[in-house]
Structure formats: C-alpha cells, structure tokens
Amino acid sequence: MTKRQMAYLACTAAVVASGLGAAAPSADHLTVHRVSPGESIQKAVNSARPGDTVLLSPGTYHESVSVTVSNLTLRGSDARSTVIVPNTADKSGTCAKAGNGICVTGTERKPVTGVTVSSLTLSGFAKQGLWASGTDRLTVRDVTSQKNGQWGIAQERSVRGVFRHNIVRNNGDAGLFVSNTVDTEEGARDAKGTVISHNLVSGNRIGVTVRRLRNLSVDHNEATGNCTAVFVVGDENKPRVGALSVDHNYVHGNNKYCAKTPRLPFLQGSGIVLTGAEDTRVTKNRVEDNVGNSPLSGGIVLFKSFVGAQNRNNVIRDNVVLRNGAADLANRDTGKGNSFRGNRCAVSQPAGMC
Structure with missing residues (x-):
C-alpha cells in the first residue's frame, strides 16, 4: 500500500469516527422516565426534554398532569391497568384547578408539537379527562376516558390532531x-x-362533537x-363549519x-346531525335503530x-340508514344544494329521499 493510500484511509477513518461521535449524544439524550404508583407523574414530566x-x-395515580414540552410521550402500560x-386533597397547578386530568397546552404562536398520550385511563375528573389547547400533531390513542363531568377528550385552537382507538364513555357532555x-x-x-378514527364512544350526551372546524375526518x-x-355544529360566523368528511362509522342505538x-x-335518538354546515360529505356510514321524538331525532x-x-x-x-325514528333521513332545513343519493333507507322527511 502506498503512503498516499495509507493517508487516505486514515483520513476516512477519522471522518467516520468523527461522525459516529457526533451522533451518539443525540441518541443518548432520549430518556425513559419510569414512574410507579405513589410517585409523581408531574415530576417526571417536568424533568423530561423533547x-x-x-x-x-x-x-392507580391520584393527580392531574400538565404537559407543555414538545415531542413528549406519556404512556401507560395499558388502559386497563394504568389509571389516573x-x-x-391537592388542587395545585392549573390543570387540577380547572378540573382536568391531563392538560396538553401551548399557545397559538408557540404550539406544543408532537405530544403522544397513550395506553391509560382517565376517570372521574370534574371537567375534562384530557384537555388540549394550542397543539400541533397531538396524538391520543388507546386511551379510555370515562365518567368525567364535561368532555372525555377535548381539543381547541389546535391542528393535525390524531385521535385513534380510544374508548370514551359516560361523560357529561x-x-x-x-x-x-x-x-x-x-x-x-x-x-x-x-x-378522529376507530374510537368507541358510548353513554355520553354526544358521542363526537365537531364545532366550527374545517378539514378533518370522522371515520370508522x-x-x-x-x-x-x-x-357537526356551525353558526352564523364565517368561515363556516364544513369541508370535512363523516364516513364508514357504525352508529346504532x-x-x-x-x-x-x-x-x-x-x-x-339522533345518529348524525349537521347544523349550519357546508361541503360536508356523509358517506358509507351504517346508521341503525336511533329512535326518539326530539327535533333532532333521526338517522341522518x-x-x-x-x-x-x-x-x-x-x-x-x-x-345504510334503517329503523330510525322519526325518519332515517331528515332534511329539516331550507338550505340549498344538499344532496341525498344512493342511500339505503325506508323513511325520509320529506318523502322521496330513499
């Protein structure tokens, strides 16, 4: 081997070694903070870094938890065995004072990004099981949120949220x-x-509420x-609620x-209800056996x-919209351009939409 070749190999080895050395701290920086019952979740969250x-x-953990750091994962063992x-006796902290279980909060100018909450149960809070505001790409999955005073899982002033495979039941609203x-x-x-996908919502006042938003999906x-x-709730403000999809849901009883x-x-007895909405696609849902006498009762x-x-x-x-009362399909509005086609149903208001 010539001196020039030996020098080249030595230089290459030095560059590779230098690159490996630079990468190591980034990998080492990612830390798992383990918490056991009786220890503070909040203390672990406070010491965590992105x-x-x-x-x-x-x-079972008796506390409320506030998350304000981005790219944090808060994970239980599973929703059946990890309960918050x-x-x-302790109402310290803004999350607890508000009556919430977990709060993920940023601001509109500086949102908290990339937080994941998974595999745990939130139960019995006066307001929300999980409350999020000022977030980007929040993921909530495999969470059970139950018996909370207002909302099970709630988000405002946020974008690109993902809510999948959760069980949300018996909440006040x-x-x-x-x-x-x-x-x-x-x-x-x-x-x-x-x-909002692949969730089970049961025993609530309203299963899923979409209020004054555009560009999202409620599916499966x-x-x-x-x-x-x-x-799907809109009002006189503009832009209007809409440009969203409600599809492939099973809505029954x-x-x-x-x-x-x-x-x-x-x-x-209300299945899927739209008020003040535009350009919304309600497609390929199965809506059955929703029966009542409210002005909002009916399948769709x-x-x-x-x-x-x-x-x-x-x-x-x-x-597929069957056995709903007072009607499977009901258009109790005077708005223009709404289209009903290709649905399997028996009774509509007005007649002729089935």
Missing part, C-alpha cells in the same frame, strides 16, 4: 370534542387534517348508547335521553342551527 418518554407502571384519577375555540365567537378554523368509529352520536339546555332541545339529520345558519352543499351518499 423526545423523552414518561412510562407509567400499572397502578383526581386527587381531591361530549365524549370526543374538537372545536375552533371554546371562549370566543369566531368563524371555523382549518384543522389541517385532524383525524362506533357510536352507541349516546343521546346523539355525531354532531343512540337512544339515551338528555334534557334540554339553554342552547339545545332535549336529545334522544340536517337541521338549521339555532341561530339560523343553514346547511348548504352537503352530500349524504351511499349510507
């Missing part, structure tokens, strides 16, 4: 709730592809035992009775919002 995982051992419930904002009046926001969920299964509120009449219902906003240019197509 990319870290907080891993919860099986057991309120600590009635909506099981899954996504909204533009909850404290201001404004037009619909672009959710930038938020996904099962909704049963709620007062209303899926509610949502016959729980819920008393009227200042904003809504009593609810019972278009209803003018209670502030007068009409549904426009929505497509209800290729759904």
Whole structure:
C-alpha cells in the first residue's frame, strides 16, 4: 500500500469516527422516565426534554398532569391497568384547578408539537379527562376516558390532531370534542387534517362533537348508547363549519335521553346531525335503530342551527340508514344544494329521499 493510500484511509477513518461521535449524544439524550404508583407523574414530566418518554407502571395515580414540552410521550402500560384519577386533597397547578386530568397546552404562536398520550385511563375528573389547547400533531390513542363531568377528550385552537382507538364513555357532555375555540365567537378554523378514527364512544350526551372546524375526518368509529352520536355544529360566523368528511362509522342505538339546555332541545335518538354546515360529505356510514321524538331525532339529520345558519352543499351518499325514528333521513332545513343519493333507507322527511 502506498503512503498516499495509507493517508487516505486514515483520513476516512477519522471522518467516520468523527461522525459516529457526533451522533451518539443525540441518541443518548432520549430518556425513559419510569414512574410507579405513589410517585409523581408531574415530576417526571417536568424533568423530561423533547423526545423523552414518561412510562407509567400499572397502578392507580391520584393527580392531574400538565404537559407543555414538545415531542413528549406519556404512556401507560395499558388502559386497563394504568389509571389516573383526581386527587381531591391537592388542587395545585392549573390543570387540577380547572378540573382536568391531563392538560396538553401551548399557545397559538408557540404550539406544543408532537405530544403522544397513550395506553391509560382517565376517570372521574370534574371537567375534562384530557384537555388540549394550542397543539400541533397531538396524538391520543388507546386511551379510555370515562365518567368525567364535561368532555372525555377535548381539543381547541389546535391542528393535525390524531385521535385513534380510544374508548370514551359516560361523560357529561361530549365524549370526543374538537372545536375552533371554546371562549370566543369566531368563524371555523382549518384543522389541517385532524383525524378522529376507530374510537368507541358510548353513554355520553354526544358521542363526537365537531364545532366550527374545517378539514378533518370522522371515520370508522362506533357510536352507541349516546343521546346523539355525531354532531357537526356551525353558526352564523364565517368561515363556516364544513369541508370535512363523516364516513364508514357504525352508529346504532343512540337512544339515551338528555334534557334540554339553554342552547339545545332535549336529545334522544339522533345518529348524525349537521347544523349550519357546508361541503360536508356523509358517506358509507351504517346508521341503525336511533329512535326518539326530539327535533333532532333521526338517522341522518340536517337541521338549521339555532341561530339560523343553514346547511348548504352537503352530500349524504351511499349510507345504510334503517329503523330510525322519526325518519332515517331528515332534511329539516331550507338550505340549498344538499344532496341525498344512493342511500339505503325506508323513511325520509320529506318523502322521496330513499
């Protein structure tokens, strides 16, 4: 081997070694913070850095947890064995004071990005099981959120959320709730592809509420035992709610009775309801055995919002809608451009849509 070849190999080895040395700290930086019952989840979250995982051992944890660091994973062992419930003796921290279980919060100018919450149960909180605001790409999966006072899993002022394979049941209002904002009046926001998919929602007042948002999908969920299964809610503000899809959901037996509120009449027997929506596609859902006498009762219902906003240019197509009362398909609105075609149903209001 010539001196020139030996020098070249030595130089190459030095470059490779230098590259390996630079990569090592990045890999070493990712830390798993293990927490056992009796230890503080919040303390582990506070010590975590972006990319870290907080891993919860099986057991019951009595606390609320606030997450404000990006790219953090908070994971239990599984939803049956890892349970977070309120600590009635400790209301320190904004999340606990608000009555929530887990809070993932950023700001609109500086959102918390890439957080994942998975494989745990949230139960018995006065307000929300999980509350998110100012997030980007939040993922909530394999979470059970139950018996909370208001919403099971809720998000506002956020984009690109993913809610998959969750069980959300017996919450005071909506099981899954996504909204533009909850404290201001404004037009619909672009959710930038938020996904609500493959969840089981049962025993809630409303299974899934989509309020004043655009560009998202509600697909392959099962909704049963709620007062209303899926509610797409708009109003007079612009942009309007819409440009979204509700497809391939199994919506059946949502016959729980819920008393009227200042904003809504009593609810019972409502499958998929659109109020004040535009350009929404309701396709290939199976909607069966939702029966009631509310103005919103029926399989798939278009209803003018209670502030007068009409549904426009929505497509209800290729759904199986059977044994719903007072009708399988109901257009109780005067908005223009709404289309019903290719649906399998028996009774419609007005007649002739089946």
